[in-house]
Amino acid sequence: MTPRRAGTTKPIRLSRVINPTDRAPARLVVLASGTGSLLRALIAATTDAGYPAEVVAVGVDRTCAATGHADAAGVPWFTVAPGDYARRADWDRALTAAVRGYHPDLVVTAGFMRLLGPAFLGEYQGRIVNSHPALLPSFPGAHGVADALAYGVKITGATVHLVDEGVDTGPILAQEAVPVHPDDDEATLHERIKVVERRLLADVVAAVVRHGVVSDGRKARISW
Ligand SMILES: Nc1nc2c(c(=O)[nH]1)N[C@@H](CN(C=O)c1ccc(C(=O)N[C@@H](CCC(=O)O)C(=O)O)cc1)CN2
């Protein structure tokens, strides 16, 4: 049965890509590469009464401050660094195996600066949520804030999306606009975006866990 939205002629073929998690709390593995303020905010959100998920592990690809937030919260962490592997595919498989060991319901990439490969996507695609500091499809990639600033946009924002094999091309779950101020530099603009990301990511993760996601592969929506 493919639900037909009012006003459309072509049925949208939706398939449920994430079911509401019947295991409470849902198990989150968070991947990070940097200062980890999104991780810290997500960990804080999980301590709120009724939040439907917990961070069971943090994975990093390099030495970074994110592991300090994991330690402070008593969350185990692990490092899988590309430089420790002869081939990218070996790293991809090693990261997949490390994450598998924590049996996640959902993987969250929060400032994780590596592209997940076929092995990881083969196991977790549809259950990987990423936060990006721009309004996709504008300004994808590792430098979204700098690129938006250089372009001269007046409005940018944050995007939370499912991760696929492309670079920030996965189905979008939520977005929120953030104004660019005339005197902004990359750091001031990025921090203004991160304030939004820290809330939006936690809210979207909770909604995905509670309600699941349906998608036709290009579009996704949380099935409230
Ligand atoms: N398969 C995917 N993996 C990841 C995605 C994605 O959309 N598809 N999103 C990223 C996070 N991200 C943007 O939100 C992102 C991070 C890094 C890069 C990138 O080009 N990385 C380079 C190396 C960068 C570096 O560490 O020097 C690379 O991996 O070769 C693009 C987008 C999480 N993973």
Ligand SMILES: NCC(=O)N[C@@H]1O[C@H](COP(=O)([O-])[O-])[C@@H](O)[C@H]1O
């Ligand atoms: N394309 C990936 C990317 O740019 N991710 C971005 O890294 C920052 C991590 O902040 P944090 O280290 O303070 O959590 C966040 O703004 C996140 O969107």
